[in-house]
Amino acid sequence: MALPLPGTLTGRLVTLEPLSHEHHDGLVAAARDGELWNLWYTHVPTPEGMDAEIDRRLGLQEAGSMIPFTTLRNDTGEIIGMTTFMNIDARVPRVEIGSTWNAVSAQGSGTNPDAKLLMLGHAFETWGCPAVEFRTDFHNQQSRAAIARLGARQDGILRAHMRMPGYLRDTVVFSITESEWAGVRVGLERRILRHLERRLAQTTPETAE
Template sequence: MQPLEGPRILLRPLQPDDAPALVLAASDGELWNLPFTVVPSAATVQGYIDTALQGRDAGAVLPYVTVLKETGEVIGSTRFWKVDRVNRKLEIGSTWIAARWQRSFVNTEAKYLMLRHAFDVLGCVRVQFTTDEINAKSRAAILRLGAQQEGVVRNERIMPDGRRRNSVRFSVIEEEWPQVRTGLEARL
């Protein structure tokens, strides 16, 4: 698993010793309290990392931490998951960013690096995104990337609080990637 490097951020492979930095990043906004995603707290970070690394070892997950190159500070996490090499598709998800870096260049640059890697290096024909239907900010951000909304998957997962989550599915397919790439490069 290789790091993905842009002009201002680095997505580097998640490591077991990233726990304190992840909790510190998530404490900016107490993101573990969000009802529509799973962000690690001090109490859950070890399980969060263990699950991601087990998925990596199984070949189904490629987990990263998001690092500001200028300071070396960890400001979030993201991953490729649901990796299906036979059908050349995957999902970008489990993305979260410290509150002070939300709605900045960080998400756009990270998604650009990930989409470029998925299509240009891994040879994907489809990259999908899934978010909670109640997460309006995430839905808008995914649309700004250039992804197409496909529909709502009902009762797609059960959240830690027991709520049955309906999820909105988006995708970018191989034929759309050149236009999406151009749009993201213009925004960067």
């Protein structure tokens, strides 16, 4: 049993395209924006490892446990990162949104909440998930704060959960339930609207008096 693939998801700020090797060069450029692979508490592929990472994610899709996307900005068409539905249990159904990274220049632009709005909307409204999960490294304070801003609640911490280079990772688990989704959706929509209004104010020429 597998969840039906969602295809391309299009929002107001971003488009999520099914991952393919055609995205390779754009993903390499996005990872180089901030040299994200140097962050020790998260996993972002190096330019040299991008092919292997694409293969890995597509292999997990073939196995039915992941649906990977490439994230593109709508205003420029630029590739800014990757995200996935992962740890899929189609019987419940239940999914985790994770393995996400974005170029440094795209952070704070509203692109992440728009991507999460698309994915949460699909999980709750199309697949009928009763809950959607998020996980992150205990030390990744930026990720933990971003997940909390979405409206997710912390479920707990899995101690010594994963072996990472040089240490055992404690994993912080968050989730959003179906009953919470309506409020989370409103909050995300308002955040996206504020970003759109800010962009409009920056691009509208001042009217001479």
